[in-house]
Amino acid sequence: xxxxxxxxxxxxxxxxxxxxxxxxxxxxxxxxxxxxxxxxxxxxxxxxxxxxxxxxxxxxxxxxxxxxxxxxxxxxxxxxxxxxxxxxxxxxxxxxxxxxxxxxxxxxxxxxxxxxxxxxxxxxxxxxxxxxxxxxxxxxxxxxxxxxxxxxxxxxxxxxxxxxxxxxxxxxxxxxxxxxxxxxxxxxxxxxxxxxxxxxxxxxxxxxxxxxxxxxxxxxxxxxxxxxxxxxxxxxxxxxxxxxxxxxxxxxxxxxxxxxxxxxxxxxxxxxxxxxxxxxxxxxxxxxxxxxxxxxxxxxxxxxxxxxxxxxxxxxxxxxxxxxxxxxxxxxxxxxxxxxxxxxxxxxxxxxxxxxxxxxxxxxxxxxxxxxxxxxxxxxxxxxxxxxxxxxxxxxxxxxxxxxxxxxxxxxxxxxxxxxxxxxxxxxxxxxxxxxxxxxxxxxxxxxxxxxxxxxxxxxxxxxxxxxxxxxxxxxxxxxxxxxxxxxxxxxxxxxxxxxxxx
Amino acid sequence: xxxxxxxxxxxxxxxxxxxxxxxxxxxxxxxxxxxxxxxxxxxxxxxxxxxxxxxxxxxxxxxxxxxxxxxxxxxxxxxxxxxxxxxxxxxxxxxxxxxxxxxxxxxxxxxxxxxxxxxxxxxxxxxxxxxxxxxxxxxxxxxxxxxxxxxxxxxxxxxxxxxxxxxxxxxxxxxxxxxxxxxx
Numbered sequence: 001x002x003x004x005x006x007x008x009x010x011x012x013x014x015x016x017x018x019x020x021x022x023x024x025x026x027x028x029x030x031x032x033x034x035x036x037x038x039x040x041x042x043x044x045x046x047x048x049x050x051x052x053x054x055x056x057x058x059x060x061x062x063x064x065x066x067x068x069x070x071x072x073x074x075x076x077x078x079x080x081x082x083x084x085x086x087x088x089x090x091x092x093x094x095x096x097x098x099x100x101x102x103x104x105x106x107x108x109x110x111x112x113x114x115x116x117x118x119x120x121x122x123x124x125x126x127x128x129x130x131x132x133x134x135x136x137x138x139x140x141x142x143x144x145x146x147x148x149x150x151x152x153x154x155x156x157x158x159x160x161x162x163x164x165x166x167x168x169x170x171x172x173x174x175x176x177x178x179x180x181x182x183x184x185x186x187x188x189x190x191x192x193x194x195x196x197x198x199x200x201x202x203x204x205x206x207x208x209x210x211x212x213x214x215x216x217x218x219x220x221x222x223x224x225x226x227x228x229x230x231x232x233x234x235x236x237x238x239x240x241x242x243x244x245x246x247x248x249x250x251x252x253x254x255x256x257x258x259x260x261x262x263x264x265x266x267x268x269x270x271x272x273x274x275x276x277x278x279x280x281x282x283x284x285x286x287x288x289x290x291x292x293x294x295x296x297x298x299x300x301x302x303x304x305x306x307x308x309x310x311x312x313x314x315x316x317x318x319x320x321x322x323x324x325x326x327x328x329x330x331x332x333x334x335x336x337x338x339x340x341x342x343x344x345x346x347x348x349x350x351x352x353x354x355x356x357x358x359x360x361x362x363x364x365x366x367x368x369x370x371x372x373x374x375x376x377x378x379x380x381x382x383x384x385x386x387x388x389x390x391x392x393x394x395x396x397x398x399x400x401x402x403x404x405x406x407x408x409x410x411x412x413x414x415x416x417x418x419x420x421x422x423x424x425x426x427x428x429x430x431x432x433x434x435x436x437x438x439x440x441x442x443x444x445x446x447x448x449x450x451x452x453x454x455x456x457x458x459x460x461x462x463x464x465x466x467x468x469x470x471x472x473x474x475x476x477x478x479x480x481x482x483x484x485x486x487x488x489x490x491x492x493x494x495x496x497x498x499x500x501x502x503x
Numbered sequence: 504x505x506x507x508x509x510x511x512x513x514x515x516x517x518x519x520x521x522x523x524x525x526x527x528x529x530x531x532x533x534x535x536x537x538x539x540x541x542x543x544x545x546x547x548x549x550x551x552x553x554x555x556x557x558x559x560x561x562x563x564x565x566x567x568x569x570x571x572x573x574x575x576x577x578x579x580x581x582x583x584x585x586x587x588x589x590x591x592x593x594x595x596x597x598x599x600x601x602x603x604x605x606x607x608x609x610x611x612x613x614x615x616x617x618x619x620x621x622x623x624x625x626x627x628x629x630x631x632x633x634x635x636x637x638x639x640x641x642x643x644x645x646x647x648x649x650x651x652x653x654x655x656x657x658x659x660x661x662x663x664x665x666x667x668x669x670x671x672x673x674x675x676x677x678x679x680x681x682x683x684x685x686x687x
Binding site for chain 1: 625
């Protein structure tokens with residue numbers, strides 16, 4: 001594909017040149033030198049009423065943000081992992097997340113492209129890049145210096161239903177959850193520095209100890225938890241900037257005795273945390289579809305997919321914990337998680353199964369029912385197979401996530417077709433037995449969220465929000481519970497069968 | 504490379520190819536003999552019977568609607584006209600539109616190896632009802648419609664406002680092309 005696109009562009013330029021259609025006078029550009037990045041990026045500029053304006057398209061690329069344009073009100077929005085910006089032509093105010101930023105001069109639209117004044121670069125772009133940007137008008141080079149997040153402290157807070165660990169940071173940080181062991185959670189804050197070594201030996205609530213140490217790439221921390229700990233969820237929060245890990249309690253009676261024995265080892269060795277898996281199916285990553293700015297579909301009465309999926313996921317988490325699984329969620333609140341990030345979270349947590357929860361929708365209000373989907377790769381052109389390093393056709397190793405190329409990473413799930421299909425069958429069987437809704441069967445789809453999952457993965461469409469009856473059902477706690485129970489039973493049966501096969 | 508220049512270059516290419524096809528196709532009958540339908544030679548445009556694939560009401564499959572519409576003779580123009588008709592929805596009852604309200608086909612590009620690039624307006628994404636089934640119906644109806652009317656099409660790549668997109672409604676990977684084999 002990439003080759004084709006390139007060839008197409010090259011051909012386009014040749015044809016355009018031949019036709020004499022290339023614009024003769026190119027606009028000026030300002031080069032942005034980003035520290036830590038070897039390749040400078042440049043931003044096209046034009047002059048409007050004596051002021052330099054920057055191309056919004058180039059600025060968005062620099063910030064790693066996607067652009068959306070709403071032709072009805074001529075509004076443009078940029079969205080990156082952390083920020084959302086909206087602005088409109090002729091308006092000198094932009095909305096950065098929830099703050100209004102005065103750009104001093106209005107945004108300009110010209111030839112279908114949007115141009116932003118310098119104030120945008122200093123304020124909005126700087127915030128999006130979490131950096132300070134130095135640029136003087138008339139200069140051809142702008143310097144971007146990362147602010148570098150520092151971890152300044154940590155504390156534990158008890159809640160009614162568990163414990164929250166708060167890691168205070170000097171700016172917005174990134175966080176990845178890594179865990180292998182029921183007795184601890186390993187959190188990594190990439191790119192961060194540590195002001196002082198942190199070691200909280202006096203536990204609070206479910207946390208018995210917390211340690212943080214810095215390495216070259218960031219800060220690694222281990223949270224040791226007591227056997228009462230159930231689900232974990234890590235968040236990045238602002239005002240003040242911090243990383244939060246919420247640990248929710250499971251009543252002791254719900255933990256099977258075998259798990260309890262294992263979990264009593266409160267100070268596991270590092271190898272236990274990051275070491276190899278036992279091969280047992282113990283950990284399930286539940287992925288509530290959509291969230292935050294991504295509402296997903298919505299029903300005629302206004303129920304949004306992001307809320308409905310979270311409700312089912314929460315109930316499913318509770319039931320799976322009761323069945324003896326360790327459960328994680330890619331999000332446990334109304335937050336935006338990019339698609340590719342979801343499989344990344346599952347892989348880093350070394351989950352044994354991945355269950356994504358979605359609500360279906362269609363152009364027709366009449367469509368209804370539940371579907372269990374697994375990943376089926378789009379028939380790839382032959383060139384992509386031979387592009388693998390070494391030319392081999394063998395599946396990519398599942399342990400070298402960091403080393404694997406993008407191509408291999410994205411095809412991990414294709415190698416797990418049989419397992420994922422078996423999991424889909426098991427969940428589908430349980431759902432069609434217990435739910436009275438229309439059974440749409442199992443279906444192989446090129447699902448972007450599942451593509452990078454290095455474990456058996458399914459995508460459950462629990463019902464059609466676009467259908468009035470099903471929307472009403474999905475808004476009903478009893479039905480949500482029925483759906484969760486059916487999925488949990490399917491997951492449990494899959495585990496039992498797979499354990500049985502190995503013995 | 505500069506985005507504006509690129510965009511201009513792509514438009515120029517599409518225009519140039521369009522002109523080339525117009526010139527070539529004016530010299531003889533259209534190549535796709537499988538299609539019945541009269542061509543009004545004098546107008547340089549013709550009314551043809553085309554096949555458009557819409558979704559059925561239960562969103563379980565596609566229903567093909569045969570319709571006579573006026574289409575340009577060149578391939579890209581014809582593809583655009585077909586997809587625009589698809590976007591405007593079915594005439595027969597029992598079928599359901601698969602492209603969201605307001606979706607326009609901005610351009611079509613045949614890459615010569617069986618792959619077709621179709622650039623849709625932003626409404627394809629912003630007005631989409633969501634759901635992986637709804638998304639699947641959108642993709643399949645476009646893929647099937649192109650495959651029904653152009654024998655040599657093997658895969659379809661979706662672009663939105665000239666740009667690659669990760670997905671159309673949040674589920675199906677649109678960063679690669681959709682094969683006719685799998686999505687028809």
